[in-house]
Amino acid sequence: MIENLVIVESPAKAKTIEKFLGKDFHVVSSFGHIRDLAKKNLGIDIEKDFAPVYEVPKEKAKIVSELRKAASEAKTVWIASDEDREGEAIAWHLANVLKLDLATTKRIVFHEITKEAISKAIENPRTIDMNLVNSQQARRILDRLVGFEISPVLWKKVQPSLSAGRVQSVAVRLIVERERDIISFKSESSFRVTGDFTKEAGNTDNGIIKAEASKRFPNEDDAREFLKLCCNTAYMVGGVTVKPGTRSPAPPFTTSTLQQEAFRKLGFSVSQTMAVAQKLYEAGKITYMRTDSTNLSKLALAKSREVIIAEFGEKYSKTRQFKTKTKGAQEAHEAIRPAYPDNTTVGGNNNEKRLYELIWKRTIASQMADAEIEKTTITIDMNNSPVKFSATGEVIKFDGFLKVYMESTDQENGDEERNTIPVVKKGLPLYYNSIAATQRFTIPPPRYTEASLVKKLEELGIGRPSTYAPTISTIQNRGYVLREDRPGEKRQIKILNLENGKIAATAKQEVAGKEKSKLFPQDIGMIVNDFLIENFSDIVDYNFTAEVEEQFDEIAMGDLKWTQMLRNFYGPFHKTIENTLEKKDRKTGTRVLGNHPQTGEPVSVRMGRFGPVAQIGNSDNDNKPRFASLTKNQLLETITLDEALNLFRLPRSLGMHEGEDMVIGVGKFGPYIRYKGKFFSLKKGIDDPYSVTMERALEIISEKNESEKNKIIKDFGEIMVLNGKYGPYLTKDKQNHRLPKGIDAQKLTREECLKIIEKSDKTKKTS
Secondary structure, three states, rough: OOEEEEEEOOOHHHHHHHHOOOOEEEEEEEEOOOOOOOOHHEEEHHOOOOOOOEEEOOOHHHHHHHHHHHHHOOEEEEEEOOOOOOHHHHHHHHHHEEEEEEOOOEEEOOOOOOOHHHHHHHOOOOOOOOOHHHHHHHHHHHHHHHHHHHHHHHHHOOOOOOOOOHHHHHHHHHHHHHOOOOHHOOOOOOEEEEEEEEEEEEEOOOOOEOOOOOOOOHHHHHHHHHHHHOOOEEEEEEEEEEEEEEEOOOEOOOOOOOOHHHHHHHOOOOOHHHHHHHHHHOOOEEOOOOOOOOOOOHHHHHHHHHHHHHHHOOOOOEEOOOOOOOOOOOOOOOOOOOOOOOOOOOOOHHHHHHHHHHHHHHHHHOOOOEEEEEEEEEEEEEEEEEEEEEEEEEEEEHHHHOOOOOOOOOOOOOOOOOOOOOOOOOOOEEEEEEEEEEEEEOOOOOOOHHHHHHHHHHHOOOOOOHOOOOOOOHHOOOOOHHHHHHEOEEEEEEEEEEEOOOEEEEEEEEEEOEEEEEEEEOOHHHOOOOOHHOOOOOOOOHHHHHHHHHHHHHHHHHOOOHHHHHHHHHHHHHHHHHHHHOOOOOOOEEEEEEEOOOOOOOOEEEOOOOHHHEOOOOOOOOOEEEEEEEOHHHOOOOOOHHHHHHHOOEEEEEEEEEEHHHEEHHHHEEEEEOOOOEEOOOOOOOOOOOOOOHHHHHHHHHHHHHHHHHHHEEOOOEEEEEOOOOOEEEEOOOEEEEEEOOOHHHHOOOHHHHHHHHHHHHHHOOO
């Protein structure tokens, strides 16, 4: 007989908790959810007040059987799933499936996996909170209704195999609208004037004052005229203002701010951040990672103070309690912090160490003294122009929290630099060392990164800590949005330099529009977005989506019946579905670009069955229309007639080589050579598919073949030993397997490979 059975969600969590409980406790894992809405027939009985129909999926049958056996042998069952709504729902599903009495089943929660937290939870069990369960049920059912009913409409009106989701569709809308802002943006140039000034003519030993003119000039002629004035004027310090100030630390991390900062500082995607944070939490190293609270416990505040005083001294300590400002913040959790603030580092893989260090620094910095700064602004007057130059400098008098941590921003300011200003007084004459008028272009609104999209969703009150990562993963997996880098385009900028009384014009190149890890809407995402706005305006309305989240919060607090909320939503929604299905039109994103210059045939673009295509001619003519796929970075909304016509120049034949035709084409992943049934990519930025020669194509093929040859270390037929990016590895049945440390890949036999694969498969099954 088991005295106490504790059920948690993950094996890693079970392992950590078991360390803190005595021999009277047996801890097992449910491996997440054990049941969900049935996949057939919607899984919801709408006629019976939206009664959910749940089923245990096949892959969970064995786990449920083992849990039932363990529960039947236990005197007391404790359910210790996570403390949010999702965790509460898992607890309720477990109680139902294992036929546990809801009145006597002990529910325990904790926001950190430490001995103190576990002991306290055991001492203070509660029953399952049905308000939280119903809030999660309402979300799950509402999302199933939206997805299940809108998706068939999309199949009929747009394209087969499409799907829509309540929060995901709003996220796509944000990205599409931003892209259209960028498309419609017209860049304008002006000349920014900056100068280096000194206290003595030609002498830079006493420091340089770097200043900027208060006016920008619309064109080169105006900038040149101003530089002529600069050449023949006397400069004088018009004023000096010194303002003391303070800078305060950012609050401890919430789910959203952790995702944003891990992206900015570590380059982690949102889902990667959550996966690493989950490991840290389950190992007992940080508090629960799904939270919108910036609150810290009294114990955490006291421990942080001890660490700061011991490490930096008492003057660096300032205990703070931050108030949560997030719209619709719901959970009374703590912020994300180290479970033990006196641990500056932890074990684990490199990503776990880096994320923990970030959380530790942010937490400790939040309890440190303000930084004291002194901001100095100097204005420089000209005696022949009302335009002034100004210089701003900042001196840190006391670093405070900056000793540990400084929050990053989403802004990409290449022009900002720290400026140290020499001591000067009002009325002091100054002399220019050099003055430059540099052409600057206005830039469009920035595309979203995963981090800035999370920030925007949170600002709008859309989604909750548990939904950001899956939402962003889903819109990418559906092909509505693509996260990628773009190299940008080179452009010339003009510079006018004034030195020694002479103006010299020069030019330099800069790269405009370079993008790193930005979210780009794809054609199908834009078409689906437009269709939803046209036909289901509520579903993609920002305020409506935020109001739905607030209703989930009301259900969680017991202020709203979940079935009533679903009734209010479903009636109008289902009516809209019926009305939309009655419409005859389809949405294909068709655009007519013009006529073919030689044949006069119409040239258009649209969404085809297998993606966006350009078309020459109509199907009602005697000649059949010709089609060509758009390239990866082209959009139906922005492609020009010339760009569309260019697509028909490919594929092109380079001629026969060794009895086989060599063809240049363009596909989903860019331009390629097709030869002897194989594909070879052209080098990006080097090879032009419209002009590449047979000789160059043979070079590319030879290089690829040589590379492939060097990749193979051993070939045992179905098993291969290959050279990879991170060293040798095994591959069998399209599955890759790492080699154990110290193995010489060159000496491996087939039998040894099979043993390594067998051991690797066993490890994967048990982890």
